[in-house]
Amino acid sequence: MTDYPPALAEVLADFAFVTSRAERAELLIDWADRFKPVPSHIAVPPYPEDRRVPFCESEAFVWAHPRQDGTLQFYFAVENPQGLSAMALAAILDATLSGAPVEQVAAVSPDIVLRLFGNDISMGKGQGLMGMVSMVQAAARAFLREKEG
């Protein structure tokens, strides 16, 4: 956890104290309420397929744009209005990884999905959500490669 951006480590610590499924759901719903979809100056529907998260049944899309401070700003869209889990994860990723050191973002494991959503999440759901983290991670890695290259 120490290698994770501090904001993400803090959120993961919050979830580590969750003792019941209901409490976890409440926390995640609070995050979903904070979700802000990708602004129109970045993208408008229909979104390009290369931004689509594979296996995500909530039809999530991810963008990464360089910021002036050398980090990345992440944006998300969730086309399924009932995709609360995807919205919650998007809000967490934006709040904790946008502006974080890109090397740390590139090292974030998709396994954080299990720490946020619990181990009893269905395989399909887990894969979709992990796909969102993987896309963020892949964008960070590509950004680093470009910088080095």
Add this chain to the structure above:
Amino acid sequence: MDEFVRRGYARPEVLVSTDWVASHLHDSAVRIIESNEDPLLYASGHIPGAVEVDWTTDLNDPVRRDYLTREGFETLMSRLGVTPETTLVFYGDKNNWWATYAFWVFQLFGHRNARIMDGGRLKWELEKRPLTREKPSYPPTNYRAPERDDATIRAFRDQVLAHVQAREPLVDVRSPAEYSGERLHMPDYPNEGALRGGHIPGAVNVPWSRAINPEDGTFKSANELRAIYEGEQGLRPDDDVIVYCRIGERSSHTWFVLTYLLGYQHVRNYDGSWTEWGNLVNVPIER
């Protein structure tokens, strides 16, 4: 019900409308059950009086890859406060995808008095009907169930292999990209949980959601469904059909459509599906 008769379904009584549910919210002979793909939805608000059945925590065996046992089902049903006479009405997100999955599992234990709310959660929300976060509480019952029937509506891998060899019809209800195998090996992304991509030989591809009107989540009419399954794919009501997807959840939706809406007599759901077939050694695969 008249609406479902008009749509030409073989067994229209298996569906109820949102109006019907709204007028039975306080009917003690009815239990409304929400079953979702997204685990947060029920907690964020549900139909007043509705209980939740979660596929992962309620319907699966905690150790083996299998469904709950008879004893587990009895415990679940007793906790929900229902009896064999209670009318169960399932609804959920994603066009009732998980609602039909729960419905299918309940049929393994013979609870025939079960319905699906046409349009599911989407239609209920579009109609701006009430949702609540209040969890209902019902007095527990002492439900007794028969042993799980794995023979009638469920198929296992050896039966699927025999089905392939006999050239009997199979329906793969995944997306075209999953069916072709192209979605299995994307670099940097988690895979489908299967080592090989493609489909079971002889399977036709009809994505499950084609049975739905996307604007309100309701089922298409029988004529529209026949045009898809019979007109395009050549299925017939007396066929012996096996349906599958990745883990048997999307295919339970197609099982429901073929069995109840089109009146097919012999449809089985292969819940091992691609996560089993795509990992098996020495079975045929088509791409």
